[in-house]
Amino acid sequence: MQWQQLLEFFGGATAISLVLGYLGKKVIEAFLSGKIESYKNNLEKIAYEHSVKFQKLHSERAESIKVIYEKLTSLDETLHSTLRRFQAVGEPEIEEKIATLSKQYNDFREYYLPRKIFFEEDVCEIIEKIVDSARGVFHDITTLPVDPQGVQYRHDRELLRERHEFWDKARNIHENEIQELKQNLESEFRNMLGINA
Numbered sequence: 298m299q300w301q302q303l304l305e306f307f308g309g310a311t312a313i314s315l316v317l318g319y320l321g322k323k324v325i326e327a328f329l330s331g332k333i334e335s336y337k338n339n340l341e342k343i344a345y346e347h348s349v350k351f352q353k354l355h356s357e358r359a360e361s362i363k364v365i366y367e368k369l370t371s372l373d374e375t376l377h378s379t380l381r382r383f384q385a386v387g388e389p390e391i392e393e394k395i396a397t398l399s400k401q402y403n404d405f406r407e408y409y410l411p412r413k414i415f416f417e418e419d420v421c422e423i424i425e426k427i428v429d430s431a432r433g434v435f436h437d438i439t440t441l442p443v444d445p446q447g448v449q450y451r452h453d454r455e456l457l458r459e460r461h462e463f464w465d466k467a468r469n470i471h472e473n474e475i476q477e478l479k480q481n482l483e484s485e486f487r488n489m490l491g492i493n494a
Contacts, residue, residue: 354415361412362486365424368405372431373471373479375401379438380468391443395435402431420489423482430474437467 379394389397406428413421441460442449450457487493 358415359490361415362489365405365409365412366483366486368401368408369427369479369482372398372401372405373475376431376434376471376475380434380464380471382468395439395443398435402428402435405431416489420482420485423478423485427475427478427482430470430478434467434470434475437463437470 375394375398378388379391379398384391388394409424409428413424416424440463441456445457445460450460484493
C-alpha cells in the first residue's frame with residue numbers, strides 16, 4: 298500500500314508541478330509578448346518620427362537648392378548682360394547693371410552661407426568656387442572706371458587698353474570657369490533631388 302500512496306503522492310505532485318509550470322510558462326510568455334509589443338510600438342513611433350524629420354530636412358534642402366539655383370541663374374544672367382561687348386539700346390546703363398550685379402552677388406552669398414550645412418563638401422566647394430569667380434569678375438570690371446566712353450579714357454589710351462584687358466579676363470572667367478562650375482552644380486543638384494537616380 299505504501300507503494301500506491303507513494304505513487305499517488307508523486308503523481309499528484311508531478312501533476313501540480315506540471316500545471317504550475319504550464320501556467321508559469323504562459324505568464325512569462327504573456328509578459329514577454331507584452332514587452333515585445335511595447336518595444337515594437339516604440340520602434341514604430343521612433344521610425345515615424347525619423348521619417349517626418351527626414352522628410353522635413355529633405356523639403357528644406359530642396360527649397361534651399363531651388364532658391365540657390367534661382368539666385369545663381371539671376372547672377373549669371375546679369376553677368377552675361379553686363380559683360381557683353383555691345384550693350385543693347387534700351388538696356389540699363391552699365392553702372393546700373395554693375396550695381397545690380399553687386400546686389401545679386403551679395404544676396405546669393407548671404408543666402409548660401411547659412412544653408413551650406415545642407416550640402417556635401419564637394420557641392421559646397423563648387424558653390425564657393427562660383428562665389429570666388431564671381432567676386433573676381435566683379436573686381437576685374439570695377440578696378441577701373443566702367444564706362445569705356447568716360448573722359449579719363451579719351452586722353453589715356455593705355456588706361457583704356459588696360460580696362461579692356463580686365464574686361465576680357467572677366468568675360469573669359471564667366472564664359473569658361475563659371476559656366477563649367479554651374480553645369481557641375483546643376484548635375485549635383487539633380488542627383489540630390491533624385492532626378493538623375
